[in-house]
Amino acid sequence: MAYAEKRGSGKRPWRARYKKPDGTKGSEPGFRTKVAAEDWGEDQEAEIRAGTWIDPDLMRVHFGVFARKFMAERQKRGRTNGTRWDRLDAYILPKWEHTPLIGMTWFDVDSWQMLLPCEDVTRGHCVSLMSTILTAAVDARHLKVNPLYGRRRTAAVVSTPTIVKPRRSDEDGAHSPEDVLRVADRMGPAKGLNVITTAFTGINWGEGQGLHRDACLRTRRQRWGSGWFECPTLRVVQEVAEYEERGPAGEKLGTVLRLEPTKNEWRERDLDLPPFLERMWRYHLADWPYEWVLSTESGKWWRRSNWGKQIRPAADGRSAREKRQGVSARKKWEPIAPGMTMRSLRHLHDSLQAQIGVKAPLEFEQAGHKRPGIKGVYQHPTPEMRQERLDGLEEIFWGAMRNLGWTTLWGRVDLVKHTENHDRLPSDSQLIYMEDRSRTRDRHQSRSEAV
Structure with missing residues (x-):
């Protein structure tokens, strides 16, 4: 009593x-x-x-204390975990660390997020993370209800900007296949192949870094009429994540590069290669001596910052430099596609799929996206859909080559500079890279004929 x-x-x-x-x-x-x-x-x-x-003492636990408990016990993939800690450190904990769980209200959180000095999408991610943590507090019997659950954020007050920011190229959808080929040609065979593969398959950065030799040029085989449909593929089953590793209390332990499973089950997929890209990959694998096929020249995974040093001058241009002691000369590069990133190339791939009318089941599959609705359950890609997509991408590539007046990329098929300890490719590989489109098309069609 x-x-x-x-x-x-x-x-x-x-x-x-x-x-x-x-x-x-x-x-x-x-x-x-x-x-x-x-x-x-x-x-x-x-x-x-x-x-x-609910124990009143648990209701009065500070948000920061419970947030650290949540982060320690609800581990996600390394990259996701690092991004969550970034949001907590930069925006959430400076405001809410010492607020009791029971003292948090939607009015206060909504007013706070409107004034955050960041992009609106980041504001949304911060509120979403806070709501996830408070839902966990309900599950842990620290709260009766989550005051943020199901609430719609109030849009920030619109004001006239003092500085007009240039739009990002991936927002404009400004890249063209010609841009892709010109940038790839500047970057050289191995790095250029990374750019072209991203634009014509939609593979993302981490997936490309995690692409192992054993996953390349596998064969998709499906019944087609009275015979079989076959095409070469790249199998995506893992990715390389670069993130700030954190200890149990959120302490920084340094930046790491690690293999992780794909983001979700839909990202694990086989990417169909059109004939021109298959041929590039065959030459690349014949010449590339490392297991990680889109790696650095020493066989290690690229760090994003180091890759930026490769693609930025190729896309944005660079100034000329005279030769001097300890520094080699270089010629000036005019801009080709300012702002091009691997992400914007992935956007280009999705745009190209829409351009050539790729059917929805195949469009979502190749992009690694979950198709919403009941059609995502009932509809599946057919060999006819796959062939139509490959023909469309092949035509886009050769159309870009014609517009540029090119018949070859990099002027050769040899993908790396050879050293004394590295044997040259077989003589039958020393052909012009894009020798005759009709032969390529004939070879592609013969693969699809009934057996």
Whole structure:
């Protein structure tokens, strides 16, 4: 039975006493009258009997304390975990670390997010992460309800910017296949193949880095009419993540590069290669001596910052430099596709699929996206869909080559500079790279004929 005790002679001298589920005595001070203290204690015991009671002490745990417990016990993929810690450190904890869980309200959180000095998408991610943590607090019986659940954020006040920011090229959709080929040609065979593969398959950065030799030029084989449809593929089953490793309390342990599973089950897929890209990959694998086929010249995974040093001057241009002691000369490069990134190349691939009318089941599959709705369950890619997509991408590539007046990329098929310890390719590989389109098309069609 709950009861009240008087402690001192201040304005709130009464405290409630009640029996907790484990048999110990609970205490809550700060009541003006004996009746108020008794009523509060009886409410607690009623909730205990109903199985809905939440310990008031747990409700008063600071958000920062519970957020660190959540991060330590609900580990995600390394990159996701690092991004969550970045949001917490930069935006969330400076404001909410010492706020009791029970003291958090939607009004306060919504007002705070409107003024965050970041992009609106980042504001949304911060609020979403906070809501996830508070839902975990409900599950851990620290709160009765999540005050952020299901609420729509208020848009930030629109003001006239003092500086007009240039639009990013991936937002404009400005890249063309000709841009891709010109940038790839500047970067050289091995790095250029990375650019072309991303634009014509939609493979993302981490997936490309995690592409192992054993996953390359596998064969897709499906029944087609009275025979079989076959095409070469790149199999995506893992990716390389670059992130700031964190300890249990969020302490920084340094940046790492690690293999991880794909982001979700739809990202694990086989990417169909059109004939021109198959041929590039065959030459590349014949020449490339390392297991990681889109790696650096020493066979290690690229760091994003180091890759940026390769693609930025190739896409954005660079100034000329005269030769001097310790520094080689270089010629000036005019801009080709300012702002081009591997992400914008992935966007280009999705745009090309729409341009050539790739059917939805295949479009979502090749991009590694989950198709929403019941059609995502009922519809599947057919060999006819695959052939139509490959023909469309092949035509886009050769159309770009014609527009540029090119018949070869890099002027050769030899993909790396040879050293004394590296044998040259077989003589039959020393052909012009894109020698005769008709032969390539004939070879491609013969593969699809009934056997």
